[in-house]
Amino acid sequence: MESIGTNTLDSLIWMFADFTSALGVIIIITAVTPPFIFVAVVITRYLDSTRELKRLESNASAPLLSLFGELIQGVSSIRAFGLKKYYIMEAINRSDELNRPRWMSVRLDAAGATVSFFCAFFILWNVHSFDAGLAGFALVHALQFKDYMLFAIRNYGDNELNMNGVERVSQYLKLDQEASAQSTPENKPVSNWPRTGDLEIEDLVVEYVPNVPVLHGLSMSIKHGEKIGVVGRTGAGKSTLSLAFLRFIEAAKGRIVLDGVDISKIGLEDLRRNVTIIPQDPVLFNGTIRFNLDPFSEYPDEIVWDALHRAHLVRERGSQTASTAISVFEGNAIDSSLERMSGIFTSLEAEIKENGQNLSLGQRQLVALARALVRRSRLIIMDEATASVDFDTDDRIQRTIRGSEFADSTLFCIAHRLRTIIDYDRVLVLDKGKVAEFDTPANLLNRQGSIFRSMCEKSGEFEYLADAAKRAQDAKQFS
Numbered sequence: 001m002e003s004i005g006t007n008t009l010d011s012l013i014w015m016f017a018d019f020t021s022a023l024g025v026i027i028i029i030t031a032v033t034p035p036f037i038f039v040a041v042v043i044t045r046y047l048d049s050t051r052e053l054k055r056l057e058s059n060a061s062a063p064l065l066s067l068f069g070e071l072i073q074g075v076s077s078i079r080a081f082g083l084k085k086y087y088i089m090e091a092i093n094r095s096d097e098l099n100r101p102r103w104m105s106v107r108l109d110a111a112g113a114t115v116s117f118f119c120a121f122f123i124l125w126n127v128h129s130f131d132a133g134l135a136g137f138a139l140v141h142a143l144q145f146k147d148y149m150l151f152a153i154r155n156y157g158d159n160e161l162n163m164n165g166v167e168r169v170s171q172y173l174k175l176d177q178e179a180s181a182q183s184t185p186e187n188k189p190v191s192n193w194p195r196t197g198d199l200e201i202e203d204l205v206v207e208y209v210p211n212v213p214v215l216h217g218l219s220m221s222i223k224h225g226e227k228i229g230v231v232g233r234t235g236a237g238k239s240t241l242s243l244a245f246l247r248f249i250e251a252a253k254g255r256i257v258l259d260g261v262d263i264s265k266i267g268l269e270d271l272r273r274n275v276t277i278i279p280q281d282p283v284l285f286n287g288t289i290r291f292n293l294d295p296f297s298e299y300p301d302e303i304v305w306d307a308l309h310r311a312h313l314v315r316e317r318g319s320q321t322a323s324t325a326i327s328v329f330e331g332n333a334i335d336s337s338l339e340r341m342s343g344i345f346t347s348l349e350a351e352i353k354e355n356g357q358n359l360s361l362g363q364r365q366l367v368a369l370a371r372a373l374v375r376r377s378r379l380i381i382m383d384e385a386t387a388s389v390d391f392d393t394d395d396r397i398q399r400t401i402r403g404s405e406f407a408d409s410t411l412f413c414i415a416h417r418l419r420t421i422i423d424y425d426r427v428l429v430l431d432k433g434k435v436a437e438f439d440t441p442a443n444l445l446n447r448q449g450s451i452f453r454s455m456c457e458k459s460g461e462f463e464y465l466a467d468a469a470k471r472a473q474d475a476k477q478f479s
């Protein structure tokens with residue numbers, strides 16, 4: 001964008017100025033020495049190839065520069081593997097490639113010299129019939145011809161590079177746009193929508209490429225507050241389903257109805273404010289932890305602290321205001337509001353760097369979980385949300401999810417770790433974009449030959465999973 005804004009116009013103007021000047025010179029010399037027109041035609045044809053050479057020169061510089069980068073970063077590995085000779089030869093070859101098009105300037109010099117030569121030759125040939133002033137005028141311009149052409153071609157090359165940026169922007173402009181973010185008065189859901197997490201998925205077909213469905217007509221009915229584990233082989237369509245809930249991909253057919261409202265009919269803002277996704281790699285913003293949990297400052301500090309506590313991002317419960325929570329840690333003489341070693345927050349003003357660079361992936365996932373806790377959405381989707389935390393933390397998070405915090409929320413949890421979802425209400429097994437199995441974990445485990453049973457067997461912890469599923473089933477029957 002910077003090169004479009006600053007360089008493109010300049011190089012365009014200079015290119016036109018230089019080409020016009022070169023054309024002016026050709027006209028002047030041709031007027032004085034008419035046979036020059038033949039030389040001009042030959043030279044212009046030859047200049048077509050010099051433009052191509054300029055493009056080759058630009059292309060050849062990237063491999064050489066990237067080789068320098070590799071050399072600087074990997075110098076110890078190169079020495080360790082004795083690859084010095086290889087890299088020296090590679091550098092020589094790449095700089096040869098870069099220098100080959102540089103013959104362009106030599107050829108241009110030759111072209112310029114040819115122009116001056118022919119001009120001088122013609123003048124001398126007709127020396128008696130020429131006015132001295134006119135001869136000098138033509139010769140001076142003939143000598144400048146080379147410079148004009150050199151700059152015109154240089155600007156032409158720069159211009160081609162800058163135009164790559166313009167071309168990319170124009171491609172982006174042609175991309176399909178998302179649906180409208182705002183609901184219209186006719187399709188705006190009621191203010192407290194969704195009151196329940198009742199969900200109906202009816203014959204849902206989703207495709208990334210037209211007519212190539214990834215989800216093939218999924219249909220299911222989920223009751224308010226149900227916890228659904230979603231499993232399946234890689235590429236089965238689990239993440240696609242989660243993207244469809246937020247309409248990152250629109251349904252090609254069928255619909256998703258949340259608490260009686262077809263989600264495809266409302267504005268994206270209303271939908272995405274009310275559905276929370278905790279993705280595999282959560283996005284965090286540069287700012288404070290408070291800003292990351294509650295960007296629109298809609299909730300009091302107590303709720304934000306509570307969410308941090310439940311997501312295991314503060315050490316002690318204590319009192320839940322910022323000032324008192326800091327005082328809990330006063331004895332530790334913490335000079336930062338984020339304890340670096342443990343990733344525990346001691347102030348809501350703790351800094352989060354761009355994209356959460358100062359947190360581990362597991363900690364970023366916990367922050368995303370805290371975000372969901374603050375919003376208490378009725379529909380929560382966790383896409384491998386705890387894949388990067390240790391078993392113990394995962395276990396505690398699962399207890400939080402099953403606890404009163406999410407009692408009112410319908411939860412979809414995509415998990416490769418089967419123990420994460422083994423005591424959920426139901427397990428959805430996706431296979432090649434279709435519902436292969438959908439039942440309680442205990443029922444699926446008891447069904448000989450079920451995909452879920454075979455996944456549990458292959459996990460190496462079948463006994464544990466079978467026991468946990470049975471205990472969960474018994475607990476539900478008892479309650």
Ligand SMILES: Nc1ncnc2c1ncn2[C@@H]1O[C@H](COP(=O)(O)OP(=O)(O)OP(=O)(O)O)[C@@H](O)[C@H]1O
Binds near residue numbers: 209234235239241
């Ligand atoms: N952006 C995309 N464009 C085209 N096809 C895609 C795109 N993203 C995913 N797919 C295809 O959709 C299918 C389902 O992918 P999806 O990511 O939903 O699988 P998944 O079950 O979540 O896999 P994993 O467990 O590895 O995350 C795959 O066949 C994949 O190739």
